[in-house]
Amino acid sequence: MRRARSCACGWLVLLLLAGATAAQPREGADARLAALEPAQADALRRRLEAWEALPESMRRERREAWAAWQALPAQERARMRDAHEAWRALPVAEQQLLRSRFDMLDAGIARGWLLGPTLGADWPRLHALFAQVPPQQRDATLQALRALPAQAREDLAVLAQRTPPQDREALRQALLAQPPAQRAQWLRQRVAP
Amino acid sequence: MDGLPALNDPAAARVALTAFLRGVERRGVVFAHWQGGDPVNGDAALAATLREFARVAPSVPFADWPRRFWAMLLAAPQLRNAGAPVGDVPAEVAALAGGPRAALLLRVVAGLAESDAAAVLGIARPSYRLALQRALPRSGDGSPDTAAWRELSQAAQLAVRAVPAERLETIAMLREGLRPRPAAPPRSTAARRRPRWLWPATVAVIALTAGALAATWWWPGAGAATQAGGDGSIRIEELPPPASPAARAGPASLAGHRDLGLLIDQATGAFPDDADPAFDAWLVLELARDGRLPEPPVITDVDADAASRELPDAPR
Secondary structure, three states: OHHHOOOHHHHHHHHHHHHHHHOOOHHHHHHHHHOOOHHHHHHHHHHHHHHHHOOHHHHHHHHHHHHHHHHOOHHHHHHHHHHHHHHHOOOHHHHHHHHHHHHOOOHHHHHHHHHHHHHHHHHHHHHHHHOOOOHHHHHHHHHHHHHOOHHHHHHHHHHHHHOOHHHHHHHHHHHHHOOHHHHHHHHHHHHOO | OOOOOOOOOHHHHHHHHHHHHHHHHHHHHHHHHHHHOOHHHHHHHHHHHHHHHHHHHHHOOHHHHHHHHHHHHHOOHHHHOOOOOOOOOOHHHHOOOHHHHHHHHHHHOOOOOHHHHHHHHOOOHHHHHHHHHHHOOEOOOOOEOHHHHHHHHHHHHHHHHOOOHHHHHHHHHHHOOOOOOOOOOOHHHHHHOOOOOHHHHHHHHHHHHHHHHHHHHHOOOOOOOEOOOOOOOOOEOOOOOOOOHHHHOOHHHOOOOOOHHHHHHHHOOOOOOOOOHHHHHHHHHHHHHOOOOOOOOOOOHHHHHHHHHHOOOOOO
16 A cells, blocks of 8 residues: 555655745634634534544645645646546546545655646656745746646656756756746756757 | 465365354345445345355455455445435444545444555555544534544444344345345234244344443443454454644644645645556556556657646546
8 A cells, every 4th residue: 555655755745846835824823713603614624633633644745735736827726627537437447446546656656646737647757856845935946837838848868867965956946947948948958969 | 465365275265264254244234225325225236245255265366355345335326326314323433435534434434454455455554544534423513423433333233133033134135146035025914923043143133232331331431533453243443643833723724834835725626536646647557558547648848848838727
């Protein structure tokens, strides 16, 4: 089972997502709370009870999933919702087959999909490059990665494999230093000069 | 999966299948009735599921049989929309909507472990735990009602034991595609001629009652967690620990709560209880790969920004 196994890339996803979690504005939630009807606030209080009764490990998992979902662009969220509905419409056997195939993924790889359909697919090949992202660069890094076209992500994956560990930081910095519109071209030149 | 592969020896597979079906059919009767609300529809759903399961079982790893069986039963059209209950459905169950009801029944009637129940519903374990907690009977002050939970578990257990052999026979006939025997004759006829099963059934009920009474005498901790073996009985477990006092406090405990945003998104359905973004993201690629989901349009940075602005906060 995948929960028993783990790999370093799971922690890297956490590092990247940590920025998103910290960035949730608490004031916004408080304002939403104030706008609730009394009955809704009651329902929320019951929900809080159920939530508090969960073990901390499970709460952490839900928190992480929610933070990851919040950090996704609306277009990716909509695509995920469509996929979920398409999956629900499948025969039970196919639903279960897909679910069990996902459950068989390595824990770190599975968690990488929290980065969304675009980055999740590339994550196994990209994670080596993002082992040590400084906290202040997390958002910018995620944004830069998401904005890269498919070919550029492919190039970055090739560079990640080619670059020795001591040079990865420099590569990441150099990529972020490029103007967003030129990053794809810059990567292409690095891969195929 | 680390489960056993599908059984290769046809004779062994047949024996295993018969034993499995015998093990689930009583629980299936109660599950289908309580989930769908109607005993007749429930029996039909169960018969169809048993028939279909027997067909697919040889190709399913043995260890996956329970998950597959209960998922198939739950997916039966008759159980999709829980209607007003007919017959003996406990009020706590009848009051629940379809989703939470399934979460509860998979535990108390099907007797599945948490991981299997979550797998049947296709959701992550924390989501299942939340759904189950939401379905638990509550006392007046909103806290989980331990006594009611225990009573419900016992009611389920009794209902499973009390499924009459005639009903199983009818289901077996439905399963074989035979026309079931007509329903019991009107009361006036029954009064004239006592059914043959009445005497043995009366003895059985007396024996059961005496046994239950003896059990309360010799086994004072009967309410504590008991683990059932593979004998078809129901697993009874203690409730999750009660909520901390802080969680029961007034509105102040909500304001400033670190998970308030998450809880509100769950309550409003923006981020459903069973949301599993990692799985959904993976599904996008998997389903697109075999053409079951259209390929995404190629989106430039500018388009993506515009899309983010235009789309409301889509659920999931």
